[in-house]
Amino acid sequence: MTMKSLFSLLSIVLIASATLVAQDQTAAITAYNEARELAQGKDYSAAIDKYTEAIEIASQLGEEGEDIKNRSEKQIPKLYFTIAVDAFNEFRGGPSLEKLDAAIALFIQSEEIGVSSGDTDVQRKSTSVLAQLNYQKGLMLFKREMFVESEVALDEAIRINPNYAKAYYQKALVHKKNSPEDVDGIMSWYDQAIATAIRVNDSEVERLANQSAHGDLLFRGAKAIEAGNPNQAIELLQFSLDYFSESADSYYRLAEASNKLTRYNDAVRYSSQALDFETGGNTDKAKIFFELGLANQMLGNKGEACSAYESASYGSFKQPSEYKMEFELKCESTRP
Numbered sequence: 005m006t007m008k009s010l011f012s013l014l015s016i017v018l019i020a021s022a023t024l025v026a027q028d029q030t031a032a033i034t035a036y037n038e039a040r041e042l043a044q045g046k047d048y049s050a051a052i053d054k055y056t057e058a059i060e061i062a063s064q065l066g067e068e069g070e071d072i073k074n075r076s077e078k079q080i081p082k083l084y085f086t087i088a089v090d091a092f093n094e095f096r097g098g099p100s101l102e103k104l105d106a107a108i109a110l111f112i113q114s115e116e117i118g119v120s121s122g123d124t125d126v127q128r129k130s131t132s133v134l135a136q137l138n139y140q141k142g143l144m145l146f147k148r149e150m151f152v153e154s155e156v157a158l159d160e161a162i163r164i165n166p167n168y169a170k171a172y173y174q175k176a177l178v179h180k181k182n183s184p185e186d187v188d189g190i191m192s193w194y195d196q197a198i199a200t201a202i203r204v205n206d207s208e209v210e211r212l213a214n215q216s217a218h219g220d221l222l223f224r225g226a227k228a229i230e231a232g233n234p235n236q237a238i239e240l241l242q243f244s245l246d247y248f249s250e251s252a253d254s255y256y257r258l259a260e261a262s263n264k265l266t267r268y269n270d271a272v273r274y275s276s277q278a279l280d281f282e283t284g285g286n287t288d289k290a291k292i293f294f295e296l297g298l299a300n301q302m303l304g305n306k307g308e309a310c311s312a313y314e315s316a317s318y319g320s321f322k323q324p325s326e327y328k329m330e331f332e333l334k335c336e337s338t339r340p
């Protein structure tokens with residue numbers, strides 16, 4: 005073969021190669037444009053497939069295909085996130101556990117795509133939504149009295165977002181249903197809710213957690229008194245003051261438990277503190293004055309006892325207080 009013939013053959017090969025490259029480049033651009041149109045038409049799954057096709061074609065072009073390849077790769081994570089958002093909106097339009105689980109699965113996929121593609125924005129947003137969806141699932145399961153499953157969902161929300169104050173608070177409520185006797189465990193979740201709420205400046209959750217923790221301990225303390233366990237009651241009621249230090253009800257119950265334990269000086273002190281914090285009227289204060297009267301009576305402080313019983317003579321405490329004054333103490337105010 006002559007040099008001229010060889011040169012001619014090489015020219016033909018180069019021209020053919022250039023033609024093929026041009027055709028492949030055109031195919032990659034076409035696939036990319038079709039993907040954009042599909043995305044604009046909200047056919048996101050088909051758009052992902054078409055972007056993937058554009059990437060495959062562009063990858064074979066080397067440097068000439070880098071632009072199309074990079075553009076396509078950037079769009080795919082965003083489309084996965086958009087698909088997940090659509091599922092979330094469908095759930096919001098008609099909430100059900102099935103729709104919620106579907107949305108969670110799609111956001112997990114979106115998060116994974118964000119990680120594998122290096123799209124930190126898609127990853128971050130997917131993670132944030134996943135925490136919210138698991139919290140929402142916990143609430144839905146709680147309302148259905150599926151308490152074990154609710155606790156699992158809330159644990160996942162907390163794992164995803166350790167600063168989720170509402171999830172800690174709800175976990176306390178669910179744990180109370182699952183393990184009602186685990187006072188330390190329940191209070192631990194309230195404590196975590198309060199600490200997290202303070203850290204993220206969520207005053208509403210902080211207020212609710214303190215209020216619920218105090219109310220729970222106050223209730224348990226009152227029940228312990230009824231069950232004849234005043235020592236346990238005092239422990240619970242003193243604990244309740246950690247969550248509401250100006251609780252008239254806690255101090256009243258402490259006075260009641262102290263009287264049952266014949267710790268009358270303590271009962272006087274607790275009754276006085278209860279009266280300092282009680283904002284209600286005479287009827288609300290009557291029960292406190294009755295415990296104050298009883299403590300002073302047992303201490304031999306007749307004048308203080310008579311005065312306290314007189315102040316206790318309202319509502320359901322009127323008759324027992326007047327009996328104490330007239331027949332047991334023979335107070336001056338009851339003499340003819």
